Amino acid sequence: MNSNLTLFERAKRVIPGGVNSPVRAFKAVGGTPRFIAHAKGAYLWDAENNRYTDYIGSWGPMILGHGHPSVVEAVVKAVETGLSFGAPTEREIELAEEILKHVPSMQMVRLVSSGTEAAMSAIRLARGATGRKKLIKFEGCYHGHADALLVKAGSGLATFGNPTSAGVPPEVAQHTIVLEYNNIPQLEEAFTLHGKELACLMIEPIAGNMNFIRASAPFAKRCRELCTEYGALLVFDEVMTGFRVALGGAQSVMGVVPDITVLGKVIGGGMPLAAFGGSVDVMSHLAPLGAVYQAGTLSGNPVATACGLATLKIISEPNFYAHLSQQTRRLTQGLKNAANQAGIPFQTDSEGGMFGFFMLDELPQNYAKVMTTDSPRFNRFFHGMLEKGHYFAPALYEAGFVSSAHTNADVDSTVTAAAEVFATL
Numbered sequence: 333m334n335s336n337l338t339l340f341e342r343a344k345r346v347i348p349g350g351v352n353s354p355v356r357a358f359k360a361v362g363g364t365p366r367f368i369a370h371a372k373g374a375y376l377w378d379a380e381n382n383r384y385t386d387y388i389g390s391w392g393p394m395i396l397g398h399g400h401p402s403v404v405e406a407v408v409k410a411v412e413t414g415l416s417f418g419a420p421t422e423r424e425i426e427l428a429e430e431i432l433k434h435v436p437s438m439q440m441v442r443l444v445s446s447g448t449e450a451a452m453s454a455i456r457l458a459r460g461a462t463g464r465k466k467l468i469k470f471e472g473c474y475h476g477h478a479d480a481l482l483v484k485a486g487s488g489l490a491t492f493g494n495p496t497s498a499g500v501p502p503e504v505a506q507h508t509i510v511l512e513y514n515n516i517p518q519l520e521e522a523f524t525l526h527g528k529e530l531a532c533l534m535i536e537p538i539a540g541n542m543n544f545i546r547a548s549a550p551f552a553k554r555c556r557e558l559c560t561e562y563g564a565l566l567v568f569d570e571v572m573t574g575f576r577v578a579l580g581g582a583q584s585v586m587g588v589v590p591d592i593t594v595l596g597k598v599i600g601g602g603m604p605l606a607a608f609g610g611s612v613d614v615m616s617h618l619a620p621l622g623a624v625y626q627a628g629t630l631s632g633n634p635v636a637t638a639c640g641l642a643t644l645k646i647i648s649e650p651n652f653y654a655h656l657s658q659q660t661r662r663l664t665q666g667l668k669n670a671a672n673q674a675g676i677p678f679q680t681d682s683e684g685g686m687f688g689f690f691m692l693d694e695l696p697q698n699y700a701k702v703m704t705t706d707s708p709r710f711n712r713f714f715h716g717m718l719e720k721g722h723y724f725a726p727a728l729y730e731a732g733f734v735s736s737a738h739t740n741a742d743v744d745s746t747v748t749a750a751a752e753v754f755a756t757l
């Protein structure tokens with residue numbers, strides 16, 4: 333049998349850092365990443381046949397757990413009838429109809445293959461539709477790795493954003509304004525300075541890439557009002573929250589209506605599929621109807637759409653989210669009790685099947701606060717749990733996920749393990 337370590341050494345010779353997406357490398361927490369051999373329900377097994385209760389769920393998509401029989405059946409059936417055609421199919425219409433039925437702010441949707449692609453295309457669409465260049469994003473929100481989005485704040489609101497990655501020209505970053513999440517005065521100031529040049533404001537309405545932070549109700553409302561007032565488009569990046577926190581996404585929980593919604597993760601059920609959509613008016617700017625170009629060889633892929641459709645069918649059954657939320661809260665409440673008993677500061681929040689926890693005295697409202705966490709302590713917690721067979725995200729700034737395959741017994745055994753680990757921190 334190959335060990336995780338030998339696989340990691342072999343991978344590093346042929347794949348940069350041994351991984352195809354950086355967070356998988358365990359760089360933040362140290363140690364050897366687990367190479368996954370197979371998965372079923374709430375569990376993953378690594379190359380050494382160790383079993384883990386999975387609280388990552390492929391970073392969100394696996395809302396039904398792994399290998400749900402109806403999903404597997406739909407995928408196998410789709411594979412047998414053709415992997416890709418490069419021509420339209422009825423299944424794409426069905427998936428589009430299913431998405432629009434649950435997210436009423438969208439009247440039309442375009443399917444793509446990754447969240448990065450969807451967010452990047454949404455920005456091009458917003459720029460094309462408004463004829464403007466600038467965009468606002470928030471520190472700690474992640475919208476994929478397109479050039480215009482790998483940007484951090486400049487030294488002040490009147491200055492340009494700076495690239496966070498080598499290879500992004502400052503000329504591209506200069507149109508991106510980066511603000512602090514949940515900071516209303518700063519938001520208002522940015523609109524006063526740049527509102528008339530803004531194509532869009534892009535935000536994760538519940539941020540899942542700085543652990544788990546909700547946009548406060550007044551902040552979200554102000555985002556909507558200012559976009560309307562200045563003629564900028566409000567873009568909700570619901571790649572993580574869409575069909576994860578509720579059937580209608582975070583927008584249905586918050587009661588705020590965006591102009592463009594970006595989806596991914598759950599809508600593909602584990603296959604490469606993402607989407608962006610909005611009103612007929614906005615979406616009509618897209619080629620072939622309009623002048624904003626966007627395309628994809630594998631967009632709306634027949635196997636991916638079959639997987640997404642099968643997943644959406646099950647999660648739209650009555651009480652699915654009520655049950656999922658209950659399991660998530662059983663976990664977060666259990667962890668909180670265990671931490672408190674060990675005298676460890678602990679705060680937690682969740683919505684539907686998405687959760688966050690912080691070894692802090694209060695729930696943080698922005699990225700800077702999240703990063704005040706005692707990270708060596710988080711890393712000891714992470715490795716302690718992994719040793720005991722419970723797989724949480726390998727970084728303190730990532731959200732966690734519970735699936736409908738997680739039973740009470742799964743959650744309770746995780747809480748028991750956590751109590752033991754907290755006692756050693």
Ligand SMILES: *Cc1c(COP(=O)(O)O)cnc(C)c1O
Nearest residue numbers: 446447448474475476569571572
């Ligand atoms: C995961 C994620 C993305 C990027 O999606 P990929 O499919 O990884 O390209 C974009 N936005 C948010 C909010 C995400 O969580």
